[in-house]
Amino acid sequence: MNRLVSIFVGALAILAFATLMLVIIPGAQIRDQAPTAGLVDYSPQQLAGRQQYVSQGCVYCHSQQPRAAGQTLADMAKGWGPAPTASDFAFDRPHQLGTMRTGPDLLNVGARLPSADWHLTHLYQPRAIFDWSIMPAYPYLFKRKRAADPGDVVVKLPPEYQPEGEVVVATQEALDLVAYLKGLNRTYQQGPVDERIRDEGYALSKGEQQ
Amino acid sequence: MKKTQPRDRPAQGKVDETFDPWEQVRPVPLFVLAVVFALAFWGLLTYISEYNAQKRGLEQKAEANLTAPVQPVPPAEVRSLVQAPGTANLDAAALQMVAVGKGQAWSCASCHGEAGQGNLNTPRLAGQPADYLHKQLQDFKSGLRHNESMAFVARALSDADMAKLATYYAGIDLRTRSAPTLGGDLARGRVIAEKGDWKTDVPACFSCHGMGGEGVAPGFPALAGQKPDYIFAQLTAWHEGERKNSPQALMEGIARRMNVEDMRAVADYLGSLPPRPSPAPAQAPLSASTP
Numbered sequence: 369m370n371r372l373v374s375i376f377v378g379a380l381a382i383l384a385f386a387t388l389m390l391v392i393i394p395g396a397q398i399r400d401q402a403p404t405a406g407l408v409d410y411s412p413q414q415l416a417g418r419q420q421y422v423s424q425g426c427v428y429c430h431s432q433q434p435r436a437a438g439q440t441l442a443d444m445a446k447g448w449g450p451a452p453t454a455s456d457f458a459f460d461r462p463h464q465l466g467t468m469r470t471g472p473d474l475l476n477v478g479a480r481l482p483s484a485d486w487h488l489t490h491l492y493q494p495r496a497i498f499d500w501s502i503m504p505a506y507p508y509l510f511k512r513k514r515a516a517d518p519g520d521v522v523v524k525l526p527p528e529y530q531p532e533g534e535v536v537v538a539t540q541e542a543l544d545l546v547a548y549l550k551g552l553n554r555t556y557q558q559g560p561v562d563e564r565i566r567d568e569g570y571a572l573s574k575g576e577q578q
Numbered sequence: 579m580k581k582t583q584p585r586d587r588p589a590q591g592k593v594d595e596t597f598d599p600w601e602q603v604r605p606v607p608l609f610v611l612a613v614v615f616a617l618a619f620w621g622l623l624t625y626i627s628e629y630n631a632q633k634r635g636l637e638q639k640a641e642a643n644l645t646a647p648v649q650p651v652p653p654a655e656v657r658s659l660v661q662a663p664g665t666a667n668l669d670a671a672a673l674q675m676v677a678v679g680k681g682q683a684w685s686c687a688s689c690h691g692e693a694g695q696g697n698l699n700t701p702r703l704a705g706q707p708a709d710y711l712h713k714q715l716q717d718f719k720s721g722l723r724h725n726e727s728m729a730f731v732a733r734a735l736s737d738a739d740m741a742k743l744a745t746y747y748a749g750i751d752l753r754t755r756s757a758p759t760l761g762g763d764l765a766r767g768r769v770i771a772e773k774g775d776w777k778t779d780v781p782a783c784f785s786c787h788g789m790g791g792e793g794v795a796p797g798f799p800a801l802a803g804q805k806p807d808y809i810f811a812q813l814t815a816w817h818e819g820e821r822k823n824s825p826q827a828l829m830e831g832i833a834r835r836m837n838v839e840d841m842r843a844v845a846d847y848l849g850s851l852p853p854r855p856s857p858a859p860a861q862a863p864l865s866a867s868t869p
Contacts, residue, residue, distance in 0.1 A: 377606045377614065384617040392621055399628070437761050441838055444760055445814040447699025447807050461632060480698040480807075483688035485679065486727065498726045526682045526730070555698065555759070 403458035406556030417548025449476030708748035709796030756849035767847025803853035
């Protein structure tokens, strides 16, 4: 161990190289990328809903990154939509990419499930729709009332989940969260630049084909 | 025990205990050190500038939030129903179900779009044969076709409701095509749609679904203009035995013999076709992404 200095410097150099290749260069490549044409910034209500998404910990079970066809066709077969590029997350700070797929990918949930009523039912009690679902229910985002006031959004529930003599109405938090989920839609047509920088896994690039 | 000493080794007494003949003092070149520290410094600067930019952005956004009034969400019942072109015999009960829903059932339009155009794996309903739509709703209710969300809706519908909805959606004449979204080989898709692949006993799609994929009542749904993601999802579902409500198990067998690249190709090709065959197919506008 009498080459401590060189070991230390070597380790530092490796770390610096890895930082350069994995953090700094990719960061420099994408930091000035304009948002994808067609991508709309979140509305104030959607931002409030996004805050709910973060604080309820949705990211622990739901990813927001469907994989490209070159990686797998499984995401496509589930209707999760096209694979995104970095520019599709221009307004996401911090991003909610997620790593866990305990639940389905949600990046395009606003396109495949645009129904606010569906989301309200599902958030109040996922088992009302999917009897096998392991998603937690979020009853605290809802209120039970004898009768709905004007302006209240009543949650549609099957008889077995309908409280006796009461209606379930959504709180502002639930409505915000649903507004955010409905806004998750990256199915617009992506430009050639986005096509070029998309990670296509092991698929042959356009030049290599044929 | 006597050790044999090589001749060229110095005598024991003269050896410096700390001397190591293979390890020499090689100072790290200043250049490498400089590079390492420069990289570290660059990384630090990048981090600081990113951090500041992010902080500024968040502050601006917070200000924007304070100034912009939060829009109250209108009640779910208040929805503007875009009158779909070419709808005849509009039935009040059907319109109610389409726009507002019935009982526990969410409205049809809330997922399938105001003109029944669909998106991703939520299918397009506009212009499908009424009998086909009616049978699918019945199958969702009976469990013959498996989809939890549609089963939830179908449980709230009577058979008469289903017939009304099927007629409503069959009557919508929507001429939009779907842009290919799957990156499939369109030329290969065309071959399968028009000629099939007889090496693997896959018949042409058009031999049953109509010469332009426009659907053939009562049993064969329209494929032209359908969402590619939906066609692909259904083909894989047939392939895996997840969906099995086809008359005489036709699609089960065909899809089982198809490979996944062909499914992808044919889904993209069929979606890009104009929904009704017309003398000049180029007239049909390519559908923009749904709202």
